[in-house]
Amino acid sequence: MARRTIEVDDEVFAFLQQHCEPLVDTPNDVLRRLLLSGGSEEPQEKAAPTGRRLLRRPGALFPLINAGVLAPGDVLRHEQPRRRMVHQATVTSRGWLKLADGRQFSTPSRALAEQTGTTINGWIYVHVPSGKPLQVLRRQVEHS
Template sequence: MARRTIEVDDEVFAFLQQHSEPLVDTPNDVLRRLLLSGDPEEPQGKPLPTGRRLPRRPGALLPLINAGVVTPGDVLRHEQPRRRMVHEATVTPQGWLQLANGRSFSTPSRALAEQTGTTINGWIYVHMPSGKPLHALRSQIEHS
């Protein structure tokens, strides 16, 4: 695939930063998601003029599913004791996280940020079936 260089002004760059996950998304990832994949909640991406849909990119949890340490339908939980709040998400077959309100996110950090209202490392979600945080499960498969 050919690579092109484009210039964007400060306002556009700030917009890209608002819609990216730090240290994960590149500006190209953000533009691709916003312009080509349609709404991030849309299960199969944006419809094309032909009626077909762009495939939805795999979620960050797909490697954990493929390794057999996470199963679609598993519940993830993050507790905020001081705020007396509990946040839960469900793992989808594509490795995305689906929230109770129906919105889904490709990465744990985007999902948890949506729930807490702040930038947060979503890999601290606890995988309820195992009782382990996602970062420990990710580390487990990286070192096996």
């Protein structure tokens, strides 16, 4: 396969960074996923250079899905009462968190940091179906 070099401005590069898994995706991987796969951003698979399919690593919530305390499609919620803001994310089948704008993150802290604009422990997201924070569910799985 022939390789081409393109230049992108800082804004386009920042967009690519928001849609990639650091140290795994190349800019080409992101563009391929966004442009050639019908815009699907579900980070389950990516094409390897040889043409075979590789599964991407599961997200941090995957063990909680396997343990049965979370399910794909479950909603997570974090409230900031003083700022009058509510942030939500949806659990994907591979244990990633999907935001309303379509961006996906492998860890709760990264997802919540993107939503709040500050470094924050994302394990404080509340699992809406159970009413429990993720950190409680994680401890429950670790001690079972």
